[in-house]
Amino acid sequence: MALLELRNVYKAFGGLQAINGVNLKVEEGEIVSIIGPNGAGKSTLFNLITGVYRPDRGEIYFQGRRIDGLRPDQVCRLGIARTFQNLRLFNNLTVLENVLIPQHHRLGLHWIHAVLRTPAYRRREEEMRATALEKLAFFGPRLMTFRLHQPVRVLSYANRRRTEMARAMATGAKLLLLDEPSAGMNPRETQEITQIIRRFRDEGGYTVVLVEHKMNLVGEISDRVVVLDYGEKIAEGDYREVIQNPRVIEAYLGRKEG
Amino acid sequence: MRDRILTLATLILATLAIYGLTQMEGSGSLVSALTLVFIWSIAAISLNLINGQLGILSLGHHGFMMIGGYLTALLMLPEKERSPFRTRLLSDWARENLDLNRWLEALGLGFLAQSTDAKFVIALILAGLAAALVGLIVGIPSLRLKGDYLAIVTFGFGEIIRLLPNAPEVARFTNGPLGIKGVPGDAGTLWWTFAVFLITLWFFSRLKFSSYGRAFEGIREDEIAAEAMGVNLAYHKVLAFSISAFFAGVAGGLYASYLQSVDTQTFNFFVTFFLLVAISLGGLGSITGAVLGTAIVLLVRIYGGFLEEPRPAYVALFAISGLMILAFAFSVYIRRARHLRPVIEPKHLIFLGTGVGLMLLTLAFFSTPFVQQEVQFFGMRKILLAVLLILIMIYRREGIMGRSEFSWKLLFGPREDIPTEEQRKQDAWLTNPELNPDAGKGNNGAS
Numbered sequence: 001m002a003l004l005e006l007r008n009v010y011k012a013f014g015g016l017q018a019i020n021g022v023n024l025k026v027e028e029g030e031i032v033s034i035i036g037p038n039g040a041g042k043s044t045l046f047n048l049i050t051g052v053y054r055p056d057r058g059e060i061y062f063q064g065r066r067i068d069g070l071r072p073d074q075v076c077r078l079g080i081a082r083t084f085q086n087l088r089l090f091n092n093l094t095v096l097e098n099v100l101i102p103q104h105h106r107l108g109l110h111w112i113h114a115v116l117r118t119p120a121y122r123r124r125e126e127e128m129r130a131t132a133l134e135k136l137a138f139f140g141p142r143l144m145t146f147r148l149h150q151p152v153r154v155l156s157y158a159n160r161r162r163t164e165m166a167r168a169m170a171t172g173a174k175l176l177l178l179d180e181p182s183a184g185m186n187p188r189e190t191q192e193i194t195q196i197i198r199r200f201r202d203e204g205g206y207t208v209v210l211v212e213h214k215m216n217l218v219g220e221i222s223d224r225v226v227v228l229d230y231g232e233k234i235a236e237g238d239y240r241e242v243i244q245n246p247r248v249i250e251a252y253l254g255r256k257e258g
Numbered sequence: 259m260r261d262r263i264l265t266l267a268t269l270i271l272a273t274l275a276i277y278g279l280t281q282m283e284g285s286g287s288l289v290s291a292l293t294l295v296f297i298w299s300i301a302a303i304s305l306n307l308i309n310g311q312l313g314i315l316s317l318g319h320h321g322f323m324m325i326g327g328y329l330t331a332l333l334m335l336p337e338k339e340r341s342p343f344r345t346r347l348l349s350d351w352a353r354e355n356l357d358l359n360r361w362l363e364a365l366g367l368g369f370l371a372q373s374t375d376a377k378f379v380i381a382l383i384l385a386g387l388a389a390a391l392v393g394l395i396v397g398i399p400s401l402r403l404k405g406d407y408l409a410i411v412t413f414g415f416g417e418i419i420r421l422l423p424n425a426p427e428v429a430r431f432t433n434g435p436l437g438i439k440g441v442p443g444d445a446g447t448l449w450w451t452f453a454v455f456l457i458t459l460w461f462f463s464r465l466k467f468s469s470y471g472r473a474f475e476g477i478r479e480d481e482i483a484a485e486a487m488g489v490n491l492a493y494h495k496v497l498a499f500s501i502s503a504f505f506a507g508v509a510g511g512l513y514a515s516y517l518q519s520v521d522t523q524t525f526n527f528f529v530t531f532f533l534l535v536a537i538s539l540g541g542l543g544s545i546t547g548a549v550l551g552t553a554i555v556l557l558v559r560i561y562g563g564f565l566e567e568p569r570p571a572y573v574a575l576f577a578i579s580g581l582m583i584l585a586f587a588f589s590v591y592i593r594r595a596r597h598l599r600p601v602i603e604p605k606h607l608i609f610l611g612t613g614v615g616l617m618l619l620t621l622a623f624f625s626t627p628f629v630q631q632e633v634q635f636f637g638m639r640k641i642l643l644a645v646l647l648i649l650i651m652i653y654r655r656e657g658i659m660g661r662s663e664f665s666w667k668l669l670f671g672p673r674e675d676i677p678t679e680e681q682r683k684q685d686a687w688l689t690n691p692e693l694n695p696d697a698g699k700g701n702n703g704a705s
Contacts, residue, residue: 050486076488088486090479092661093472094675101476104469105488111497114468115461125469142685149675171488 001064003028003207004049004080004175009058009068011041011048011231018044019055020231026175031201031208033218033239036228037251042211043085045228046177050082051075062175077105081173083164085180085211091153095143095163098152099132102171135166138196138204158189165196169204176200178210182217194220215243227251261666269456276452289448291560295553296451297512298536300458302548304505305533310543310661311466312498313478315409317530318396318416319506324525325392325419326385326507327514330445331438332431333358333381334374334515339440349430356431378445382454382511389507390500392419397499401492404481416530423522437521438514446516454512458505462545463663465501474498478543535643539650541657546664551657555643562639571633575620582613 004026011019018041026032034042047053049060051072060068067075081102090098107114107128113121136143139162147155152163161181168176181197182190194217200206212218218225219239227235227242229251235242242248279285279292301323308316333356339345340353354360358381359371370376400411423432432438444450465471473494476484485491514520532555540551586609593601623629635641650657662668677685 052482052486071490072482072485073488073490076486082486084483084486088480088483090476090483092479093475097472097475100469101472101484101489102487104473104476105490107469111465111468111470114470115464117464117468121468128469145681145684146675146677167487 002026002061003030003063004209005061006045006049007059007061009048009060010056011044011053012056018231019048021058022228022231022233024226024233026207026209028174028207029201029205030223031197031210031221032224032226033222034209034211034226034228035213035215035218039230040228040251041231042228043179044231046082046179046211049075049177050080073105076102076171076173079172079174080177081168081171081175082177083161083168083179083181085183087160087164089152089160089164089167092151094149094151095136095155096129096132096148098163099135099166099170100128102167103128103131106172132166132170135169136163138169138199139166157184161185161193162196169200169206173206175207175209178208178212180211180213182212182214190214190217193217197221219243260670264666272452276448280448287560291557293446293448293451293516294560295556296448296455297446297509297516298533298556299549299552300451300455300512301506301509301529302533302536302540302552303458303462303545304502304509305530306537306543306545306548307462307465307474307498307502309534310537310541310548311471311474311478312495314401314495315405315412316499316502317409317413317527317534318419319502319533320525320527320529321396321416321419322389322393322503322506323510323513323529324423324520324522325389326382326510327520327525328423328432328438328510329385329388329507330378330381330511331441331514331520332356333361333384334377334442335438335440336442344440345433345436345438347429347434347436348432352431374442374444375450378442378450378515382445382508385511386504386507389510390504393500393503394496397496397503398492401495401499413527417527420522420525420527435522437519437524439519441514441518441520443515443518445512446514446518451512451516454508458508459545459549461505466545466663470494470497475543535647538657539647541659541661543661544657544659544663546662547657547659550659554646558639558643558646562642565638565642566634566636568632568634570629571631572620572624572629574633574635575616575629579613579617579620582609582616586610586613 002025004024006022006024009019009022010017020041022041022045024045034045036042044053048055048068051067051070051074055068058068059066062075062078062080065078067078067080070078090101093101107124109118109121109124133144136148143159143162143166147159152160155163161184165176165178165181168178178197182193185193197208197210198221200208222239224237225235225239225242226233227245227248229247234247234251235245276292279289301319305316305319308314332352335345335357337359340348340357342348342353345353358377362368362371362377362380370380396412396415400408400415403411422428424435426434429435466474473484473489476487476489477491477494481491510525514524517524533552536551536555537548538551539547539554540549541547586606589606590601620629654660667673
């Protein structure tokens with residue numbers, strides 16, 4: 001059984017067919033990249049999976065459970081977490097708080113426990129802190145000492161990206177959807193992100209689906225590449241095969257006249 | 259440990275101070291001012307949960323306070339005040355049955371009816387629960403909306419709740435426009451309000467620094483991200499709304515007891531407006547700020563009377579020029595502390611020059627009738643508050659406290675968000691591997 005499966009999904013915004021009958025299977029432990037020109041429907045696909053949009057037609061399954069039509073928080077609870085193309089962090093909260101909030105849904109205690117600070121609540125709070133530090137440790141010690149207590153808005157751009165990924169991991173998800181994880185990063189930071197994503201799978205046991213524009217990153221880490229154009233899947237397979245595909249070249253560069 | 263001792267010491271000092279105040283001769287006005295500060299702080303803290311922590315503009319707080327006020331008043335109304343002559347519009351059924359004494363006896367808890375204080379505890383909890391229930395009913399449909407739309411809907415609900423007691427059908431339970439008079443004043447005293455204030459402080463600070471408080475603040479920062487991270491928006495919004503309504507109801511009950519009466523004008527829209535001003539002044543999202551803002555606004559209102567007394571004009575002129583010079587000195591101090599260059603800009607000098615000039619002019623023409631005449635500024639307190647609010651909005655939009663809270667750590671350290679020298683060095687080579695002393699010796703770092 002595939003971890004994530006999209007069956008014949010359609011989504012239109014007014015007259016624009018953003019997603020046009022996409023089928024997609026993601027197996028556990030895979031790193032799948034979704035590429036395509038601007039406006040191909042990559043982000044819409046993420047929004048459909050995470051419950052921000054509801055598909056017009058078609059079904060989405062996660063671990064065999066149908067998830068289309070669920071609210072984003074319900075989807076997150078089932079084990080799908082995402083990052084956003086243009087960072088959506090809790091800017092005035094500290095790094096630690098940013099990584100604690102995604103664990104709130106696993107608290108499992110009534111708010112009265114939180115106010116009375118019952119032993120059960122204290123224990124959970126300790127565990128949540130430990131999890132937060134464990135996730136931040138993926139990115140080395142840079143976010144773990146004094147930055148832990150700094151508001152996110154004072155961090156550098158790369159550190160904010162890292163915080164957002166740590167936040168997604170802290171939800172307890174199995175599947176991470178990364179929307180352009182290397183956007184706005186310099187080559188060295190992109191290189192680091194590449195290794196981080198690989199470590200997500202190898203050390204963290206996560207399955208990763210990413211939308212990305214930087215082809216060297218895509219080529220380096222993807223087990224499989226899916227190409228979207230005008231909401232349709234036009235190619236799928238190994239990176240080297242896919243970039244040779246004439247339809248993909250056409251989508252990116254246009255058709256040769258004559 | 260240190261923090262606990264300090265908190266305990268502060269509590270004991272505050273209690274002693276209040277005891278001393280109540281024993282002092284002629285402290286009546288100060289006692290009632292403090293009582294009001296406590297009552298309104300409770301309301302402000304509760305409004306702050308929605309407007310500051312959850313980031314939702316709610317304008318219906320007076321409605322919740324009113325429910326608490328009316329319920330407390332009705333339940334606590336003593337037998338002699340219930341005569342048909344005093345409560346003309348109340349139906350016989352309500353006169354007979356809306357009485358905590360009867361309820362307690364029916365439950366076999368008649369012994370509790372002996373003590374007014376015990377009855378007040380029960381009545382205030384019931385008042386809070388009633389307000390929370392209404393908060394739930396109002397919140398579930400309206401909290402789907404966002405921003406201005408939600409503000410208008412909550413305002414509408416608040417006004418409906420406020421106007422309902424006047425409706426003939428409802429007047430049978432609320433005595434209509436006549437209001438309820440003769441409510442016992444026991445819970446409107448300094449000790450009572452102080453205790454409830456402490457409980458409120460304790461409750462809201464615990465809530466704020468818990469997982470739920472973080473979820474609320476996450477919703478304020480970014481709703482979409484919070485939802486994507488598994489925070490159930492509807493549940494948390496309605497939860498915050500009803501908790502807030504509960505404490506608003508309690509504050510309303512305390513206020514009704516303080517006034518010893520309640521009618522439809524007691525809790526009008528200006529109540530919500532006043533609370534909004536107080537929390538914006540103190541800092542949206544900060545419990546400390548809510549208390550501070552309430553205290554400032556109330557104390558200026560109560561003790562600002564001296565500003566409106568008739569005085570010779572030169573007093574006003576000296577005050578204005580003195581303030582201008584002080585403002586200049588303050589800006590120099592701030593700009594120096596923040597390392598802003600230049601410390602003094604031409605516009606600051608013009609400001610200072612105007613101040614000094616005004617002072618010299620006043621001195622030069624000191625004996626002229628214009629400077630000697632008696633002047634009086636009615637409404638000076640309100641102007642002062644408005645000017646204060648304008649200045650805060652221009653120079654410190656987040657309010658006096660911003661989102662931060664008072665804590666002993668803030669005063670005495672250690673500050674965890676400021677790197678130590680060692681951390682700074684370590685950080686330098688993390689972001690710039692060339693500085694790494696171990697670089698080149700089989701480096702297996704992240705980059």
